[in-house]
Amino acid sequence: MARYTCLFTVAAPVKSLPSLLSKTLESCNLDVIYDTGDYMMAREIPGHVSYAKLVTVEVLIDKTTASDAGIRMNFVVKNEELPLQVENHCRKIFDLVNQAVIENDHWQLIESVSG
Numbered sequence: 001m002a003r004y005t006c007l008f009t010v011a012a013p014v015k016s017l018p019s020l021l022s023k024t025l026e027s028c029n030l031d032v033i034y035d036t037g038d039y040m041m042a043r044e045i046p047g048h049v050s051y052a053k054l055v056t057v058e059v060l061i062d063k064t065t066a067s068d069a070g071i072r073m074n075f076v077v078k079n080e081e082l083p084l085q086v087e088n089h090c091r092k093i094f095d096l097v098n099q100a101v102i103e104n105d106h107w108q109l110i111e112s113v114s115g
Helices: 014-026 087-104
Strands: 004-012 031-036 041-042 056-067 070-079 108-114
Touching: 004 087, 014 031, 014 041, 014 056, 014 070, 014 087, 070 087, 087 108
Parallel strands: none
Antiparallel strands: 004 070, 004 108, 031 041, 041 056, 056 070
């Protein structure tokens, strides 16, 4: 199973973060399938790759310390594909999501840590 993680801290209005995050994930061809306000799950739209390669993105939003000056989000990008090559489908989607979060004009990126 391929699995990539990243932690972002962004400055954005707390109330509008879920909709901004949803639009960011949708811009990466991901469909938000679950949203509780502090947890969001999005899945790659089927049809372009095999079922085992379909990517799921989970986002945990740390609401305990969230303020307009800084909100921490933990991203987990994963699929059932074995990461036998460095350049696999899951890694490509992970890079796409990272780039979308970093380049988003609706918030200010404070910190980014990949794991």
